[in-house]
Amino acid sequence: MAEDIDDKALDALDALLAEAARDMPTPALRARVLADGVSVADAAAPAPRQSRAREWRDLLDGFGGWRALSGVTAAGVMGLAFGLYAPGTVDLVLDGRLMALSDGGVTPDIEALLLAMEDLGDV
Amino acid sequence: MKDTDADLDALEDDALMVLFARGDVDAARILTDRLLPRVYRHAARVLGDRTEAEDIAQEAMLRLWRAAPDWHLDGPARPRTWLYRVTANLAVDRLRRKGRAVGLDDDVASTAPSAEAQLQDAGRMAALDAALATLPERQRQAVVLRHIEGLGNAEIATILGIGVEAVESLTARGKRALAAALADQKEALGYG
Numbered sequence: 001m002a003e004d005i006d007d008k009a010l011d012a013l014d015a016l017l018a019e020a021a022r023d024m025p026t027p028a029l030r031a032r033v034l035a036d037g038v039s040v041a042d043a044a045a046p047a048p049r050q051s052r053a054r055e056w057r058d059l060l061d062g063f064g065g066w067r068a069l070s071g072v073t074a075a076g077v078m079g080l081a082f083g084l085y086a087p088g089t090v091d092l093v094l095d096g097r098l099m100a101l102s103d104g105g106v107t108p109d110i111e112a113l114l115l116a117m118e119d120l121g122d123v
Numbered sequence: 124m125k126d127t128d129a130d131l132d133a134l135e136d137d138a139l140m141v142l143f144a145r146g147d148v149d150a151a152r153i154l155t156d157r158l159l160p161r162v163y164r165h166a167a168r169v170l171g172d173r174t175e176a177e178d179i180a181q182e183a184m185l186r187l188w189r190a191a192p193d194w195h196l197d198g199p200a201r202p203r204t205w206l207y208r209v210t211a212n213l214a215v216d217r218l219r220r221k222g223r224a225v226g227l228d229d230d231v232a233s234t235a236p237s238a239e240a241q242l243q244d245a246g247r248m249a250a251l252d253a254a255l256a257t258l259p260e261r262q263r264q265a266v267v268l269r270h271i272e273g274l275g276n277a278e279i280a281t282i283l284g285i286g287v288e289a290v291e292s293l294t295a296r297g298k299r300a301l302a303a304a305l306a307d308q309k310e311a312l313g314y315g
Contacts, residue, residue: 009306020164040191
């Protein structure tokens, strides 16, 4: 039977295989797979860091964000952070970005924050 | 600062896996768009059933997400190859549980509905699925990976756990067998 297969049959098969190569999953399947990914990512995320980040975000929002703080107030808030938490575990939120204080000292992002505080004046 | 989509799009799958393991869900989105179609098509053509293929595809991707924390950039397998292998194994398990596996290489063809019967119902993809179902399971996998997914023989060999020469033999014989299984459908398939 295989010997009877002619070029037309093989061409038609190639066209059918090419059509199969364009078969795509449904949007619903894609959504389920993405939801699984988010679930796995959420389950793996360290909870205390996230909750502290949210606490800081809420605190800063209460002040009207970093830019609303005077230099003295900003320094006070930073001092509160260092006093309440060990530097190795604090997460801060600045302009919506999560930054970590490493055990060895501040990150470059925190140094940028300190410079920004000087720009606020009123120190 | 968060990477832009363009930045992430430029990354290889391995790097995206590492980012996802750090909680980057945009990396998960790009991996999904790259890899899910491949997994789904592989499962759909091997199983010949879209619903089961969706189950297999979702399970395979879930295993990929769970494997991310242990993924290494210099590891032995690419995410794509690893995922195809998981899909192949899940598909074989499903076929065997349903009693539809046809043996590894040259055993007797399955008792699935004929290509002609499928064509009366659903059209070209159904006819292809029915024709694929007449192939032994490993030959079917090799044909799907080579002639639909466009993978090279070396990668297929890794996925199926066989030698490259075995892949060449399986794909060549499998394609001829497919063409023979569809030989009666010339008019319906648009030639002859």
